[in-house]
Amino acid sequence: MSWRYLVPLALFLVLAGFLGFGLNLNPREVPSPLIDKPAPAFRAKLLADPAKTIAKEDLAGKAWILNVWASWCAPCREEHPLWVAYARQSPVPIYGLNYKDQTKAGQAWLQQLGNPYAESLTDPDGRIGIDYGVYGVPETFVIDRAGVIRYKHIGPITADVLRDKIDPLVKRLNASV
Amino acid sequence: MFKRLRLLLLLTLAALLLPGFAKDAEPVNSDPALEKRVMALAVELRCLVCQNQTIADSHAELAVDLRNQIRTMLQQGQSDDQIRRYMTDRYGDFVLYKPPFKATTALLWVGPPLLLVAALAALFVMLRRRQNASPDAFDPDDDPNDNNDDASPAGNPAR
Numbered sequence: 001m002s003w004r005y006l007v008p009l010a011l012f013l014v015l016a017g018f019l020g021f022g023l024n025l026n027p028r029e030v031p032s033p034l035i036d037k038p039a040p041a042f043r044a045k046l047l048a049d050p051a052k053t054i055a056k057e058d059l060a061g062k063a064w065i066l067n068v069w070a071s072w073c074a075p076c077r078e079e080h081p082l083w084v085a086y087a088r089q090s091p092v093p094i095y096g097l098n099y100k101d102q103t104k105a106g107q108a109w110l111q112q113l114g115n116p117y118a119e120s121l122t123d124p125d126g127r128i129g130i131d132y133g134v135y136g137v138p139e140t141f142v143i144d145r146a147g148v149i150r151y152k153h154i155g156p157i158t159a160d161v162l163r164d165k166i167d168p169l170v171k172r173l174n175a176s177v
Numbered sequence: 178m179f180k181r182l183r184l185l186l187l188l189t190l191a192a193l194l195l196p197g198f199a200k201d202a203e204p205v206n207s208d209p210a211l212e213k214r215v216m217a218l219a220v221e222l223r224c225l226v227c228q229n230q231t232i233a234d235s236h237a238e239l240a241v242d243l244r245n246q247i248r249t250m251l252q253q254g255q256s257d258d259q260i261r262r263y264m265t266d267r268y269g270d271f272v273l274y275k276p277p278f279k280a281t282t283a284l285l286w287v288g289p290p291l292l293l294v295a296a297l298a299a300l301f302v303m304l305r306r307r308q309n310a311s312p313d314a315f316d317p318d319d320d321p322n323d324n325n326d327d328a329s330p331a332g333n334p335a336r
Contacts, residue, residue: 027228033269100238126242133267135225135239 032133032152039066039143040131044121047098047106054095054121056147063173065094065166066141067117068129070101071109073137079156080113086162087116091174096120099129099137142166144173215248218257222264223272231274 034040043055067083069076087094096117098106103122110120123129132141135154142151151169153161219233226237232244243264250260261273270276278286 030225030269030271033266126239130242130246130267133269135268 029154030135032149034133034149035152037149039141039147039149040128042121042128042131044097044123044128047096047103047110047120047122050103050122054119059093059095059143060147061145063092063142063144063170064118065090065092065170066097066132066143067094068097068099068132068134068137068139068141069120070099070137071105072101073099075156076138077113079138079158080116082157082159082162083116084114086167090170092170093118097128097132098122099134100124100126140166142169142173211248211251214251214257215244218247218251218260219244221261221274223274225268225272 039056041056043053046052046054069080083094094117096119098120100123102124106120106122110117121128126134132139138156140151140153140157141149144150150173151165153166157166216233220231222232222243224230224232224235224237224240224243226239227235230237230240232240234240246263247260250263255263264272270282276282276285
């Protein structure tokens with residue numbers, strides 16, 4: 001038997017290897033070009049009190065987490081208890097971005113499920129969302145003291161992601177001066 | 178006199194209202210040329226919510242928002258390239274159905290032609306080898322009706 005008969009088998013194995021690798025990739029996780037870039041500027045009304053606004057500059061000087069959520073978003077409901085629990089021990093403030101939502105609905109949601117956010121900003125027409133490249137709510141950003149985006153998670157966070165990625169990162173960002 | 182004044186008032190009111198109507202109708206087809214440019218750009222951009230559609234095809238809210246964004250930017254006089262840049266700044270090269278040629282996308286662009294060239298080369302070499310091979314290199318023909326074949330081992334008892 002010649003070695004040539006092994007060629008199709010080798011090709012098959014290579015192809016199977018690629019396909020197997022592809023199966024384990026998540027096509028929804030598009031690498032964000034915003035990582036390590038300054039977070040886009042914004043000025044947004046607060047969900048709790050639409051008379052007040054917060055701008056990105058107001059948050060400079062400390063690291064913070066930005067969690068994009070909406071009352072119409074089912075996966076947000078799924079991750080929400082994790083944020084409520086994390087808010088108690090988080091070394092940095094968590095800000096919510098209430099994305100394309102109605103103020104009343106957003107407020108009711110927080111009242112019912114608990115409010116882990118230092119404040120929630122409103123983005124009724126999704127403008128801030130576009131600037132942050134949001135396409136699948138919920139999304140989570142970690143922003144450092146200098147206002148640079150250091151991490152982005154698309155979709156609901158899991159306990160693992162929170163413990164292994166977000167928590168160590170915010171601790172490090174908070175400690176470094 | 179009063180009648181005229183009333184008419185004037187009514188006309189002024191109507192004139193004030195008109196732009197209001199015009200604004201409501203604006204998002205769709207107020208300006209066919211503009212709409213054409215919006216769509217031309219929209220078919221190049223991937224909708225990230227439903228990834229195998231362009232933002233021209235998709236009815237996802239984000240796609241609608243992005244079409245509106247393109248329209249607004251065109252109205253502000255921005256160029257197609259500026260708009261493409263705006264999108265890739267936010268969503269990465271992935272939004273472009275035709276990604277730019279660079280180190281990370283080189284294999285994507287060059288891969289298929291390379292495979293084609295390799296396959297054609299392999300085919301050529303194989304055909305060349307067959308042409309130059311002596312008749313002994315081929316399997317004997319077992320067809321009993323083929324009398325031209327002398328090398329046939331067991332097939333031709335008549336001879």
